Amino acid sequence: MTGKAFTLAWQARPRLVILAVVIAVTTAAVPVTVAWLTKFILDAIVLGLPTSTLLVLASLLAALGLVAKAVAEGARYCQAELDRSIALQAQSRLYGALNRLPGLARLEDPAFLNQLRLAQTMGGRTPGQILSGFLSISTATLGILGFVGSLFSLSPIMASVILVSVAPALLAEIALSRRRVSMHLRLGPRERREIFYAQLMTDAQAAKEVRLYGIGSFLHTRMVAERQAANAENRALDRRDLTTQLALGGLSALIAGAGLVWTIIRAHHGALLIGDISMFIAAVAGLQGQLAGLVGEVARTHGQISLFKSFLAVEGAEPDLAVAARPAPVPPLSQGIRLQDVWFRYSEEHPWILRGACLDIPAGTSMGLVGLNGAGKTTIVKLLTRMYDPTSGRITWDGTDLRDVDPGELRARIGAVFQDFMAYDLSARENIAVGRLDLMGDTPAIEAAAREAGIDEKLRSLPRGYETLLTRLFIDEDNEDGDATGVFLSGGQWQRMALARAMLRRESDLLILDEPSSGLDAEAEHEVHTRIAALRSGRTSVLVSHRLGAIRHADTLAVLQDGAFAEVGGHDELIARNGLYARLFQLQASGYRDPIDTTTTI
Numbered sequence: 011m012t013g014k015a016f017t018l019a020w021q022a023r024p025r026l027v028i029l030a031v032v033i034a035v036t037t038a039a040v041p042v043t044v045a046w047l048t049k050f051i052l053d054a055i056v057l058g059l060p061t062s063t064l065l066v067l068a069s070l071l072a073a074l075g076l077v078a079k080a081v082a083e084g085a086r087y088c089q090a091e092l093d094r095s096i097a098l099q100a101q102s103r104l105y106g107a108l109n110r111l112p113g114l115a116r117l118e119d120p121a122f123l124n125q126l127r128l129a130q131t132m133g134g135r136t137p138g139q140i141l142s143g144f145l146s147i148s149t150a151t152l153g154i155l156g157f158v159g160s161l162f163s164l165s166p167i168m169a170s171v172i173l174v175s176v177a178p179a180l181l182a183e184i185a186l187s188r189r190r191v192s193m194h195l196r197l198g199p200r201e202r203r204e205i206f207y208a209q210l211m212t213d214a215q216a217a218k219e220v221r222l223y224g225i226g227s228f229l230h231t232r233m234v235a236e237r238q239a240a241n242a243e244n245r246a247l248d249r250r251d252l253t254t255q256l257a258l259g260g261l262s263a264l265i266a267g268a269g270l271v272w273t274i275i276r277a278h279h280g281a282l283l284i285g286d287i288s289m290f291i292a293a294v295a296g297l298q299g300q301l302a303g304l305v306g307e308v309a310r311t312h313g314q315i316s317l318f319k320s321f322l323a324v325e326g327a328e329p330d331l332a333v334a335a336r337p338a339p340v341p342p343l344s345q346g347i348r349l350q351d352v353w354f355r356y357s358e359e360h361p362w363i364l365r366g367a368c369l370d371i372p373a374g375t376s377m378g379l380v381g382l383n384g385a386g387k388t389t390i391v392k393l394l395t396r397m398y399d400p401t402s403g404r405i406t407w408d409g410t411d412l413r414d415v416d417p418g419e420l421r422a423r424i425g426a427v428f429q430d431f432m433a434y435d436l437s438a439r440e441n442i443a444v445g446r447l448d449l450m451g452d453t454p455a456i457e458a459a460a461r462e463a464g465i466d467e468k469l470r471s472l473p474r475g476y477e478t479l480l481t482r483l484f485i486d487e488d489n490e491d492g493d494a495t496g497v498f499l500s501g502g503q504w505q506r507m508a509l510a511r512a513m514l515r516r517e518s519d520l521l522i523l524d525e526p527s528s529g530l531d532a533e534a535e536h537e538v539h540t541r542i543a544a545l546r547s548g549r550t551s552v553l554v555s556h557r558l559g560a561i562r563h564a565d566t567l568a569v570l571q572d573g574a575f576a577e578v579g580g581h582d583e584l585i586a587r588n589g590l591y592a593r594l595f596q597l598q599a600s601g602y603r604d605p606i607d608t609t610t611t612i
């Protein structure tokens with residue numbers, strides 16, 4: 011564990027690590043040297059040594075003061091720079107590891123999210139703090155050895171008593187630090203909930219419901235309750251800490267006082283020199299200071315090491331999907347996609363969502379997925395994009411099991427608009443280009459995609475056209491003339507942006523549209539669907555929509571019910587079957603046909 015923290019520090023700034031070690035050793039040597047020089051000076055005065063000797067000793071002492079100051083400042087700078095570099099390295103590794111997770115399972119697992127929160131809030135800093143902890147421990151240990159040696163020359167018994175008195179402090183601090191770490195782990199979910207409530211109260215999107223339903227004080231009370239509960243645990247531990255520290259501090263003071271009385275009496279009887287008293291005071295103060303520092307540092311470092319485990323757990327998390335060492339290639343789709351007896355549940359604790367689903371999606375055709383809420387349509391989309399693997403059964407792409415292909419390679423062949431698509435706080439151009447980053451600078455391609463999604467005109471009318479920031483979170487710092495605030499799009503306009511993103515992949519082998527038009531007005535919906543149909547003619551598409559009128563023209567419609575495809579066929583065929591599809595279609599159609607019945611209540 012500690013080795014891993016050092017490796018991380020070394021990888022970040024090897025030369026600074028060496029410098030930090032040199033500074034630590036120098037820092038340890040300074041107080042002991044000062045104590046000895048002071049003793050020599052006092053003895054020289056008492057013994058009447060020549061002034062020249064006194065001058066040399068005094069100059070050395072003065073020079074040492076300068077060294078001590080320079081080393082302290084150097085240590086501060088070196089530590090701050092090391093902390094920054096190590097935190098950057100750690101953060102980069104943490105998020106790199108998250109990006110390498112191929113699927114969704116980890117990010118939908120609360121236990122993993124708890125570890126991640128600890129790794130995010132503590133993990134970046136912990137490797138640097140472990141390193142600085144070890145350096146401080148080394149400095150303190152070297153200083154202690156120096157003072158113990160010095161004290162030993164005066165009184166071996168006193169040196170031993172002071173050393174032994176530290177053992178309980180060390181054990182008590184380690185026990186306290188263990189409790190602190192386990193408390194942090196325990197408080198993880200509580201703190202995540204606290205952040206969740208706080209975010210709801212500051213989120214502009216949530217604000218509408220929060221205001222309308224008047225749940226602000228409800229959220230506020232819950233947030234405060236979570237903090238109070240966390241504070242209560244922290245307070246209990248702090249009280250334990252306080253009593254322990256008071257007891258240990260009293261013990262130290264007692265031992266130091268007894269030692270001082272003993273030394274003064276001995277000096278009074280002529281058994282010790284006056285310089286010995288100063289040496290004793292310096293040694294005891296230095297020793298106890300260093301020991302207290304050591305004890306605190308050991309406990310802190312121990313705590314940091316435990317927290318660093320969360321960082322390593324996230325960084326070293328096993329991939330949530332098995333990716334073959336030599337994945338099968340993903341060829342351009344020529345035959346089709348096939349679901350063969352697919353069973354799926356999100357985890358063993360969750361119910362089955364798919365129970366032996368079978369479906370053929372021939373290449374070059376459009377497939378409309380229909381089903382009631384919660385039937386599993388989006389789950390099918392997640393499986394098709396290999397965010398998850400089926401629990402049993404298989405999905406094939408031209409005969410190749412998706413488990414055998416690289417998820418990245420597969421996804422590069424797919425364009426998608428997800429039901430919960432993203433609205434990025436980026437410029438309009440960037441919002442579209444995330445669909446294909448290689449086209450970021452290709453203005454005609456970006457504009458064509460926006461045109462196909464019917465949002466080009468709107469984007470052109472923005473203050474800085476495609477370069478306008480679509481956000482209210484950040485200030486548009488590049489906007490030199492006038493208003494620096496970003497622009498807010500409407501829900502339907504955002505949906506068109508998501509469509510434009512997918513349009514950049516219009517040539518993709520598979521286009522998945524999960525409720526792509528729920529926010530569009532009727533005219534726009536018709537226009538978008540007609541355009542997509544024309545663009546995708548002869549290509550493979552999967553469309554998910556509750557608006558059956560919008561997908562009725564798909565080549566095949568598949569109705570998902572009770573975990574399997576209960577009805578599969580063309581619109582007319584399914585209407586003739588008079589099953590769930592026919593019922594849903596007629597229900598929707600009647601909503602448009604029937605005259606408004608003013609007596610009906612909803």
Ligand SMILES: Nc1ncnc2c1ncn2[C@@H]1O[C@H](COP(=O)(O)OP(=O)(O)OP(=O)(O)O)[C@@H](O)[C@H]1O
Binds near residue numbers: 356381382386388389
């Ligand atoms: N990450 C998850 N972990 C556990 N259960 C999940 C997860 N995501 C979805 N589910 C469950 O899986 C079931 C199917 O969800 P899914 O989103 O696939 O339905 P859907 O047919 O797309 O529904 P809708 O029409 O409402 O969008 C639901 O019962 C849902 O609660």
